[in-house]
Amino acid sequence: MWWDVNLLTLFRRNLQPTITYWSVFFSFGLCIAFLGPTLLDLRCQTHSSLQDITWVFFAQQFCLLVGSTLGGTFKKSLKLCLFILFICSLTISLVFAIIPFCEHVGVLAMVMAVAGLAMGSIDTISNMQLVKIYQQDSAVFLQVLHFFVGFGALLSPLIADPFLSDTNCIQSNETLNGSSNLEHIRNSIVPHHPVNVSHYVLPLKGPVLTNVSYAFWIMAAINLPVPVAVFLLMYQKGMVPGCGRRRGSLLSADELAMETQKEAEIYDEKNPEIHEEYSYKEGHGVHLLCCQSKRFGNAPYTFFAIHACSAVILFMTDGIVGEYSGFVYTYAVEEPLSLAHKTAGYLPSLFWACITLGRLISIPVSYKVPPRTMLFFNLVGMSASFLFLLLSQNSILSLFIGTASLGLFLSSVFPSMLAYTEDLLSYKGCATTVLVTAAGMGEMVLQILVGMVMQTQGSHSFLVFGVSLSILALSLFVMLLVLDNIHPIGASGKTPEPGSDPDRYQQ
Template structure:
């Protein structure tokens, strides 16, 4: 039963990845559908991010109070309905509301899947967590292919594409209805009036802010960076972006057996070292196309394990509740909104190199926060051990 339950989570995250990656490739079609310019409709990305942030704030409290599989099933069905309705929406304001709803439910699925998987496996969640996020990446990889093929089959229409993506929620929905939800976990009782727990939660959220901000910034700006500096053609820059996300997904697949053997702290330390080394290559040899490709692939592989392994490490150190996980996703959402925006504000005035400088500085600060995390976690464990002895 446990193996089949895990498959349900994997199907849910593959559907989530497909839905998350659908907006970009269909944006021109949605602009035509709503008789809107691309410059006007592009704010749907911000609307969806706002919905995701809202969902991250609310979802944890819900999972701490209600059966998780019922909530996940409802969120998946809502996501499927939202996707199915997109091709029928000819008014921009209605499409905006749908994207806001999509962001909320996608966040609920994301928070819920991560939280419930932790509750299923506890400190042994590492390999399962990396597998879960691999399936998210697989869905994000398959989504543009599905969209392209269905648009070709229907001579450019996006209706069939969104209907196919909407149907992808059904396998997970059917499987979740067959299995009971994991028992709801009470919040961990921290030492010294929960001060140690609150400090760790803030540090993990800050680490997520920095890491996700760096990841989204690189994936979002590497195309423009390469074109602006004349390091590649437009076609090659598109492939470069795909290779970054592909390396990130492949790295999660490769890391699955490693997470069963290595402590999350060791995995994170090695991944951060790989990120810093890749950024040094990108900065020192920034006029070399070969260094750009090598650094991009190295960064994708290094970043691949950080998000899922951070959650596994947090479970190893704290007894995670849904609300705690929500705080981490709030930090991640804010990072994804803030750091790419900062690069955009400075890109033209400072130059394209500001992209790599900001990402490099962000990762260096992430290393500092990670060091504080290790120190604070040791204090937390020592305090817990002293409490058990007394």
């Protein structure tokens, strides 16, 4: 049978929370991809320059990092996690509804900063809760989770496209450079790198004619069922004040796990000497270390090394996703390829389409293939794709083939790395915050770095940079495999949960 009976039973028992976390990640994807296509219309709405409006990207991304870090602090309480998810998903709908009324770039940046906080919290909490529910079986469900963010990221530009202005949305009698080809300017805008649009000058004064507000209101309406789904889950768990619901006699899997964990923590407090010995020998100190930060001496050096290797790998791979999608158009329109603007504009779309397709393919594959094996093939394929692009850099066909290949191999790196790292650390959810934050930092920092390198060294440095990062990521993964073999809790990481074996805690 393709689907394991025990896994199917576990999925059925946790059907409502699983679908809720997936839907919340759809909100995350919906919000993360709309800004690029709509930025020129938002520039008109706020009467701001291109250099000023591109800093809205920074406000969103920086607060996304802050939200990712804050999301990890809610790990201990399921009630608080669901409440935060409800507020964040509702906030995203409110942000979509409010954006058309932001007539100053500073106000727009503040609104996008709030959206970034909500997105970051969603990113960490949703990943963390799925890991806690499914543990060693979490890989396939994480793949589905990240498919939904890709689906949302594909949908929002499609919704916005019919409402984008075909001509300059600020009506002016001035004739200025760059105003004749808005599609080229849209494709040239790169997040966190305003220098690349400094040579475009567009009018700042005049009546505004844009219909992009309808796109935001449509996205706000599409997202509204998501906070409703989170509210229903809170109601089903009996967490809505004044709306008590009688619970059944059987606990769900995650509730049972929480009860077991509470019992183990109470026992640990009463028997600290037994807890300390068990922490050192069996890895229970991992939970204490990352969640309470009291006993760093009990953790082996491999604990820190695993976090560092995994975080740096995701820093580079997610950074590659951001910098490649942002600069592949710029690379294609410059020498030696000198592609037409319209043809080069298909490259970012092809890249994101292949990422979404790859995530869809990874769902059944991750059920049969361990995360460690998937990561190895992904990182080798990513390096091979960049080498192929570098060796055939004068071929237009090779650029399209390499872009599609790179998107497919990069698609499942994050969920596979998250599942593998949590596997090494006994599924405590501790690594999730570190990995999510590192991935977000990579996406922001590497775009700035690549933009600076391309500006000073030329467009050829774009592929050289990618090859270097991909080979370095693969080398770090080999180091992670070595750490897997020498880490005290073993390669599988599937140590008994505290409280699951009463004899272990008997004096």
